[in-house]
Amino acid sequence: MSATRRLQKELLKLQEHLPPGISLVQADNFETWLMDIKVLDDNPLYRGDTYRLKFHFSSSYPIEAPEVTFITSPTTPKIPMHPHVYSNGIICLDLLDRQGWSPVHNVESVCMSLQSMLTGNEKNERPPGDADFVKSNRRRPRDISFYFHDEKV
Amino acid sequence: MASYLAEQLKETGNKHFKNGDYAEAASLYGQAIQKNSSNPLLYTNRANARLKLHQWQDVIDDCLRSIELRRDNMKAFFYLAQAQLELHHPNEALSSALTAYELCTSSPSQTSSAFTIAQLVRRCKIEKWNIRERQRIRQRSDLLAELLEKLEKDRIGELQDIEDKERQGLVGRVESEDRRKEVDEEYAAKMDELRNVFAIADPKNLEKREVPEYLIDDISFEIMHDPVMTKNGHSYERATLVEHLKRSALDPLTRTPLSVNELRPNLALKKACDDFWDHSSGWAYDW
Numbered sequence: 001m002s003a004t005r006r007l008q009k010e011l012l013k014l015q016e017h018l019p020p021g022i023s024l025v026q027a028d029n030f031e032t033w034l035m036d037i038k039v040l041d042d043n044p045l046y047r048g049d050t051y052r053l054k055f056h057f058s059s060s061y062p063i064e065a066p067e068v069t070f071i072t073s074p075t076t077p078k079i080p081m082h083p084h085v086y087s088n089g090i091i092c093l094d095l096l097d098r099q100g101w102s103p104v105h106n107v108e109s110v111c112m113s114l115q116s117m118l119t120g121n122e123k124n125e126r127p128p129g130d131a132d133f134v135k136s137n138r139r140r141p142r143d144i145s146f147y148f149h150d151e152k153v
Numbered sequence: 154m155a156s157y158l159a160e161q162l163k164e165t166g167n168k169h170f171k172n173g174d175y176a177e178a179a180s181l182y183g184q185a186i187q188k189n190s191s192n193p194l195l196y197t198n199r200a201n202a203r204l205k206l207h208q209w210q211d212v213i214d215d216c217l218r219s220i221e222l223r224r225d226n227m228k229a230f231f232y233l234a235q236a237q238l239e240l241h242h243p244n245e246a247l248s249s250a251l252t253a254y255e256l257c258t259s260s261p262s263q264t265s266s267a268f269t270i271a272q273l274v275r276r277c278k279i280e281k282w283n284i285r286e287r288q289r290i291r292q293r294s295d296l297l298a299e300l301l302e303k304l305e306k307d308r309i310g311e312l313q314d315i316e317d318k319e320r321q322g323l324v325g326r327v328e329s330e331d332r333r334k335e336v337d338e339e340y341a342a343k344m345d346e347l348r349n350v351f352a353i354a355d356p357k358n359l360e361k362r363e364v365p366e367y368l369i370d371d372i373s374f375e376i377m378h379d380p381v382m383t384k385n386g387h388s389y390e391r392a393t394l395v396e397h398l399k400r401s402a403l404d405p406l407t408r409t410p411l412s413v414n415e416l417r418p419n420l421a422l423k424k425a426c427d428d429f430w431d432h433s434s435g436w437a438y439d440w
Binding site for chain 2: 002005006009010062063064098099101102103104
């Protein structure tokens with residue numbers, strides 16, 4: 001697969017048009033991109049905050065899922081509170097998992113899914129075992145198989 | 154006995170090939186062929202080694218002999234296409250590459266080669282178009298060059314006129330200097346205008362560079378060459394969809410089980426893609 005060619009086309013589209021609340025921060029190469037997302041409704045958990053996402057693409061993208069994590073930066077100091085987002089930014093979302101990924105997804109659709117995942121959330125909490133996971137995890141997100149026990153969130 | 158020896162030589166040749174010693178590998182395959190000249194694999198192996206050594210004509214010879222021994226010879230057609238492309242025979246190369254592609258996709262396993270071969274097909278098409286385009290530009294610019302030359306002659310003629318008049322004392326030095334400047338400016342503008350007119354007249358510069366959404370594969374985001382349809386009626390480029398199904402045997406959109414042999418060629422869409430490739434004047438290849 002030619003990841004570069006596909007990403008070039010995605011980039012052109014993103015530069016032309018982006019859905020509300022999503023912005024492109026950095027895409028100087030075809031390995032790592034930074035995107036910012038905002039929750040658009042008045043959800044008190046996320047009001048006024050912007051969150052930064054780091055996309056990492058392998059050379060097999062889009063056959064292989066990108067690795068997507070929340071990161072902090074001086075302008076985006078928070079990792080969003082969500083029962084599927086660990087405090088180190090690792091996201092547990094079926095769409096990003098090896099089994100749940102589909103090559104028809106793209107950077108924009110992933111951003112929109114994460115945006116709506118936050119929008120629909122009312123729980124001000126981290127996943128169970130967050131502290132232990134964050135302390136002990138040395139694996140990369142794509143090598144972890146999460147158990148999607150709670151499809152409703 | 155002879156074929157046993159040939160097999161031994163082939164194995165040693167493969168080892169050298171793996172280590173990157175292509176010259177030695179080619180020579181060992183050659184010795185194997187002397188022992189057993191009826192094994193098509195020996196020729197394709199040597200063709201592959203010779204590809205690495207850039208011995209294009211020898212590659213072609215080996216591939217043709219291998220194909221003689223075995224018709225449905227995907228590898229031989231694949232190597233043949235590469236050598237033909239290197240020797241700037243894009244038409245032959247394209248036809249070989251398409252044969253390799255067909256052999257590959259009609260084989261039950263639909264090996265990972267489909268994607269590589271599809272890329273080679275694309276390269277052949279680009280090369281074919283490049284040659285056509287170079288010819289077109291050459292013809293067009295011949296006419297432009299001729300007209301520019303005529304203008305240049307006129308300019309020199311007018312300058313000569315001014316100089317003659319000055320020499321005969323009909324106009325003063327300052328005035329003739331001004332006239333010379335005017336003439337130069339006038340002709341520079343004319344030539345610019347002529348170049349502009351030619352640029353505007355080139356249909357390539359006017360064409361809208363847009364690709365209809367329905368010709369684009371949702372996985373690779375490329376214009377399709379060989380669209381196949383899934384059960385739900387959605388079409389994808391065969392090579393990329395097969396690549397996906399190897400990792401996950403699910404329909405990319407509905408996430409229901411889907412296997413390679415359930416795919417059907419979408420002939421009408423393929424026709425639309427072919428038409429588009431033929432009529433887009435080449436920019437589609439860079440798109």
